[in-house]
Amino acid sequence: MRSIMIAVFALFFLSACERPANIQTLRGYAQGTTYTVKFWTDKATDNTALKQAIDKELARIDKLMSNYRDDSAIERFNRNQTARQAIAVDKEILAVLRISAEVYQKSQHCYDPTIKPLLQIWGFSDDKLRIPDEKTIAATLKNIGFNQLQRGADHIVKSRGELTVDLSAIGQGYAVAKIARLLEQQQINHYLVEIGGEMLVAGTKPNDKKWQVGVERPVPNKQIVNEVITLTGKRPTAIMTSGTYRHYFDDNGKQYSHILDPRSGKPVEHNSVAVTVLLDDATYADAWSTALLCLGADKGLPIADKHHIPAIFYTMEGKQLRRRPNQTATQQGDYWQIAQ
Known part of the structure; x- marks a missing residue:
């Protein structure tokens, strides 16, 4: 009887030890x-x-990358319309943009973080559909193109001051x-x-x-x-x-x-x-x-x-x-x- 009790106790002890952790x-x-x-x-x-x-x-x-808050680092960059001069940018944003640049090139420019003005003219930024005419689209496309941003170790140079960056397709x-x-x-x-x-x-x-x-x-x-x-x-x-x-x-x-x-x-x-x-x-x-x-x-x-x-x-x-x-x-x- 004692040996049976020991065996039962041992089985209980092992089961308790091997009980899986909870998620x-x-x-x-x-x-x-x-x-x-x-x-x-x-x-x-x-x-x-x-x-x-x-x-x-x-x-x-x-606070760094949200395009939906005015005080984010990326929106401060977007409001800076200085062209052809270095604009200081956080190193994490630059790291994300390095990945963006790779996908931009490999996807034949179908992925492009400078797309924000297009979202605005079509009404997707405020969920109010607007169908722009061809002239508006053509004018907006002048401010689209990731290749118009030159990235340095700690800065970005815009070829056009109106260029903006939208990180919503990579930030999450x-x-x-x-x-x-x-x-x-x-x-x-x-x-x-x-x-x-x-x-x-x-x-x-x-x-x-x-x-x-x-x-x-x-x-x-x-x-x-x-x-x-x-x-x-x-x-x-x-x-x-x-x-x-x-x-x-x-x-x-x-x-x-x-x-x-x-x-x-x-x-x-x-x-x-x-x-x-x-x-x-x-x-x-x-x-x-x-x-x-x-x-x-x-x-x-x-x-x-x-x-x-x-x-x-x-x-x-x-x-x-x-x-x-x-x-x-x-x-x-x-x-x-x-x-x-």
Whole structure:
């Protein structure tokens, strides 16, 4: 009887020791949207202090890069209309613009952070549709073009004083990456960081269970999971989706997408309604999802493969939604599996 009791006690003790850590969840508001951070660790954590650190970091990034607050560093730069002279710029903004420059070139200029004036003349900045005439578009295009900004080690030179920079298509990805880095500095290596639907996932759940992420079906006025991505945990993976199906204007039956082609100055008209990018770098993934959606599937698929960007395009062909992954996405099964 005593040996049985010892065995039972030992089994209980081992079970208690091997009980998996719980997934912790922190939520909050930042950058005009919500964020969720899920993580687990075997080490003790002060969740209150961790959330304060996350909120502080997001507020700091917002003060640097938000195009929706007049006191941000990027908006102060935009108001400075000095041309052909060095304008001091924060090193983090310059780091983001270095990534922007790379995606700008590789996407054939479809991703362009100087696009802000186009968003304004079409009414996407204040959600009031205005259909500009060709003359207005042509005049605005003079102030569009990332190649009109010369970047130095600590400054930018504008070729035209009216040039502005909009970081909204890359800033959330950067913020996601910074929060992931903050977690890793706390020795938290298993996590899911999400800001406004943009996310980065690393490691696994407790007991080596896999993180799973649902990708929404890209149709308006519905929230239906289209497919589920299971992350293997072999590397961090950012999952970034851009779509035309939520933010658009309808004028007499004609839809105008908020995705503007900075080369033509007009909304895109191809049949690609969404694109999901999966990369280990959240900042690049955010920029590339916008770039590829601007290009559309026909032009974007070969460009994504050329530059080794795993991407899944969704196109409307008649009334049917078609899924079009590129070769790079289908060849990286070591990092994820996708169930439709």
